[in-house]
Amino acid sequence: MLEGKSMTTLPIVETQSGDVSAYIPTNVISITNGKIFLSADLFNAGIKPAINVGISVSRVGSAAQIKAMKQVAGKSKLELAQFTELEAFA
Template structure:
């Protein structure tokens, strides 16, 4: 099997691997390898679940390589605005730690 194709057959193969991270660390060996071979991932977060959010999807870490190719122009436009708002919100949350960082770390 190469590039999702099976010689002499039509159709496609679909896999939905499920992995559990240790303390939400997506940079470990198994998560990074699964991320690299799949067309996207949905990242479920324990803290979101415990706060009552269902489904507990972390939109910042959940991605799709198909993305815009499967979306209408309106959905692309709305989604882009939402992604930007979420990114700005995360930056705002992290900015509270800026005073605790040395100058070199803060500026990189």
């Protein structure tokens, strides 16, 4: 920070064969407040925006949400995760 100002960054990282565990994708979080992973499979399935919510993260998370939103989001995330897991085995 310079004189009470901040800098906003929006790094864009392309993974090799979708490997999100490589050095750069895993270390992007250290310079940002989160990361959003886009999925070609979701895009090709017609899901837009094609955000893979299972591996996208936010440092802020629920700290920035009101109580009602936390309750809805928590339940929705669980239901989406369960649906996605069941869909993978269908």
